Amino acid sequence: MRKTMAVGLAALIAMYFLGGMSARHEIFPWPQLSELRTMVGAEKAAAPSRYAFDDKERLIGDESKTLVTCPVQTDRTAVLLILGQSNAANDGGQRHRSNYGARVVNAFGKRCFIAASPLLGSTDTKGEYWTLLANNLIASGQNDSVILAPLAYSGSEVARWAKGGDLNPVLVDTVKQLQNSGYRITSVLWVQGEKDLVLGTTAQAYQEHFMSMVDTLRQHGVEAPIYISIASKCLEPSNGGFKEHIPDNPIVRAQLALSKSGHGIREGVNSDALLDGEDRYDDCHIGGTGAEKMSRAWLNLLRSDHRLQTSR
Numbered sequence: 001m002r003k004t005m006a007v008g009l010a011a012l013i014a015m016y017f018l019g020g021m022s023a024r025h026e027i028f029p030w031p032q033l034s035e036l037r038t039m040v041g042a043e044k045a046a047a048p049s050r051y052a053f054d055d056k057e058r059l060i061g062d063e064s065k066t067l068v069t070c071p072v073q074t075d076r077t078a079v080l081l082i083l084g085q086s087n088a089a090n091d092g093g094q095r096h097r098s099n100y101g102a103r104v105v106n107a108f109g110k111r112c113f114i115a116a117s118p119l120l121g122s123t124d125t126k127g128e129y130w131t132l133l134a135n136n137l138i139a140s141g142q143n144d145s146v147i148l149a150p151l152a153y154s155g156s157e158v159a160r161w162a163k164g165g166d167l168n169p170v171l172v173d174t175v176k177q178l179q180n181s182g183y184r185i186t187s188v189l190w191v192q193g194e195k196d197l198v199l200g201t202t203a204q205a206y207q208e209h210f211m212s213m214v215d216t217l218r219q220h221g222v223e224a225p226i227y228i229s230i231a232s233k234c235l236e237p238s239n240g241g242f243k244e245h246i247p248d249n250p251i252v253r254a255q256l257a258l259s260k261s262g263h264g265i266r267e268g269v270n271s272d273a274l275l276d277g278e279d280r281y282d283d284c285h286i287g288g289t290g291a292e293k294m295s296r297a298w299l300n301l302l303r304s305d306h307r308l309q310t311s312r
Contacts, residue, residue, distance in 0.1 A: 056153065056170075057123050059090060060108070065120070068102040070112035073183055076144040078137055078302075079107075081151070081178070081185045081222070082122075082130055083161070083171070084192035086285060087231065087271065088152035090118035092127030093287035096135070103145040104134040110181050115148055121174070122152040129291035136299045149178055149185070155240065157195045159205075162212035171213070175220050187302065188217065188226040189268060193251045194234035194284070198241060206254035207261075214263060225305070227268035230255050233275075234284035241284055247272060266305070269297040 052061030073079060082088055095117035098104035105112040108120035115131045118124065134146035151174050153160070153167060160167045178185060196206055214226060232251040234241040252272065259267035274297055277283070279290030286294060 051125055056166075058153065059118055059120055059122060059125060062118070062120060065106075065113040065116070068105060068112055068114055070107065070181055071102065071105060071145045071147065073147070074144065076142075077147065077186075078134075078143045078145075079147040079149065079178065079183045079186045080130070080134075081149050081174070081188045081224075083188065083190050084152045084229075084231075085156045085195055086124070086152070086154035087194070087234075088150070088189070088191035089122035089154050090124040090126050090128050091154060091285045092117070092129055092291055093281040093285065094129075094291050095127040096129065096131040096291070098131060099135045100138050100145075103138060104131065105145075105147055106131075107147050107149045107178060107181065107183070110177050112147075115146075119148060119150045121150040123154040127291070129286065129295045132291055132295040133298050136295055137302065140299060140303060142303055147178075147183060149174065149183075152191070155195055156192065157199055157201065158192060158209040158213070159201075161192075162209040163216060164212075165209075168213070168216055171216060172220055175217065175222060179221065185222050185224045187224050188222065189229075189298070190227060191229045191231050191268070191271070193229070193231040193255060194241065197232045197249055197251045198234075201251065203250040203254040203257070206251055207258055210254070210258055211263070214265065218263075223264070226263075226265050227301070228255050228258050228265055229268035230270035230272055233272045235280075236283045238282070245272070269294060269301060 050063040051059060054060050071077065097116035098114050102114055104115040106115045106119045106121070113120065115134060117127045117131060119128055119130065130148050130150065134148055137143045137146055151171060156167060159165055161171065162168060175185070210228070217226065230252055232249055233245045235243065235245060256267070258265055271294065274293055275286065275290050279287055279293060281287035
């Protein structure tokens, strides 16, 4: 009995020193055991989710979505191509859904779904205010149906949307999918700029990259007006921003210049000036009150331009 215990103790001591030496010098079996532990941990961490994403973290699937027949576009249909970064994506503090069933749809991948936050085609899974805007467009009597085609990437700088940028081919593909579905884009809504302010992008560089994106849209048959928002404010390091905001900055100057440059470019909503601190739930992203303000501002802008066009 004592002999058996002594042998067992010796074996334990040997295993202890072998394990310590294996870990210290990264020799067998420590690397193999470590990799096995990582694989098992990763398998446990992959919990089931209703969401699916592509390799750029864009939301491409949601089990809760309701698939419907895509509405036929008429002269009273708005087809909105929504571009930009997080404040155009699914990073809002309030979710919304269509108040009009299949009259407000989220177009994605040549299919249509009843619009509801989060919208397919953009990053993240929180709220957005585009569905609220669509509801308001119908409630105002301006449109009978609204097609929302979001393509917004959280944290994206303007250079990524220009020719040669990684998002430019995705933009082209999105435009082609809408066209193949029988849709003519009626407005392009651009909400972006916060990332470029942090990166220190110059006004000239911002304008050049933006015009490159505009050229891409025009070359692929998009004749709709392009609304460029005045957007540069995203505070706090936790959001990748600064502690304080300087309203007169290179990005705002570039956006204002672009809105007056012609080429079918118009000034969009000025979120920098419109939103108070209470309207941003984390000093950057748009909360419930901010969503109400933004949707009303876009509604007023689109209605005003619509009345101007119909009066000619």
